Amino acid sequence: MTSPLIDPPIFDGHNDLILRLLRDTATAEGVASGLPDGHIDLPRAKAGGFAGGFFAIFVPSPSNKAERQDEMNKPEYDMPLPPMISFEEGHDVTMRGVAALEALENAGAVTICRSVAELETAIHGPDMAAIMHIEGAEGIDPEFETLHALHARGLRSLGPVWSRPTIFGHGVPFRFPASPDTGPGLTEHGKRLIAECNALGIMVDLSHLNEQGFDDVASLSDAPLVATHSNAWEVTPHSRNLTDRQLQVIAESDGMVGINFASAFLRPDGQMDSDFSLDLLLRHLDHLIKFLGEDRVGFGSDFDGALVPKDIGDCAGLPNLRAAMAGHGIGPELMEKLAYRNWLRVLRRTWGD
Secondary structure, X not given: OOOOOOOOOEEEEEEOHHHHHHOOOOOHHHHHHOOOOOOOOHHHHHHHOEEEEEEEEEOOOOOOHHHHHHHOOOOOEEEOOOOOOOHHHHHHHHHHHHHHHHHHHXXXXXXXXOOHHHHHHHHOOOOEEEEEEEEOOOOOXXXXXXXXXXXXXXXEEEEOOOOOOEOOEOEOOEEEOOOOXXXXXXXXXXXXXXXXXXXXXXXXXXXXXXXXXXXXXXXXXXXXOEEOOOOXXXXXXXXXXXXXXXXXXXXXXOOEEEEOOOHHHHOOOOOOOOOOOOHHHHHHHHHHHHHHOXXXXXXXXXXXXXXXXXXOOOHHHHHHHHHHHHHOOOOHHHHHHXXXXXXXXXXXXXXXX
């Protein structure tokens, strides 16, 4: 029997495991010892060569997951955005999310990394490497006291918005087919937030910003432009995906994009249906490499936050992705860049390590 391809280790731009912990559908000890469902735990990470990634702290809005999936299986959809979340609620959930990530570290499931040197060691270590990431800055006050406090606890990456508006800017809705040009971008508070993140060395994530917000960050930031979990709009014309013009702007900044495994952002028909070949993911990979080059593409799975291709399933299924890439003609050097080295490169520039 052929051994599964678990090398090189894959470091990932985005997961929502923390949300499962906050919803009490998983515990830190369960992640360390093994879970009966979901996409990520330490035993499956070891089985699949999943080295860890950006662990998102996200403030959810009330929603019906089944209704949302049904809507995203229609030929066209335009899902209304939830209303803005208050700072008080956002701050409470954000702090509980930070505590949940720290609990994962205490349970031996992850190592929280604050520098590239720590990250490179952890990627090859016994547990998962974790970057503390905030997806949607509802818990950040406009005076940035919370931002500084969280930076001291390990925050190294932040997306100003998820999809609903915040005091910092406007997100892109779940709309297909649609352009990412869906409304206004950053607010004045948002522009100040970008400058403060630059000063602290906190990476700014573009993945949920609309096109105007993307352009605002591009005009203000002195760091490489990074979209942790986004795909190519030319392959799948979803509002969440990046146009060729946006990809060119990212390339010019020497940034990068992590490919999102969410089915609706991979399939050309925009459907949230996992029954498709990994050839579709490889189409996005080829398109991103065409515009960004081999040094600026990685993965941003959205594990535990999305319906992923059936041939991956969860983090233990990553050998199937490596096999598909190898069958696509991707050699060992490029495979290693895509798996984790490109993330190390862009973070070294962003964090100033």
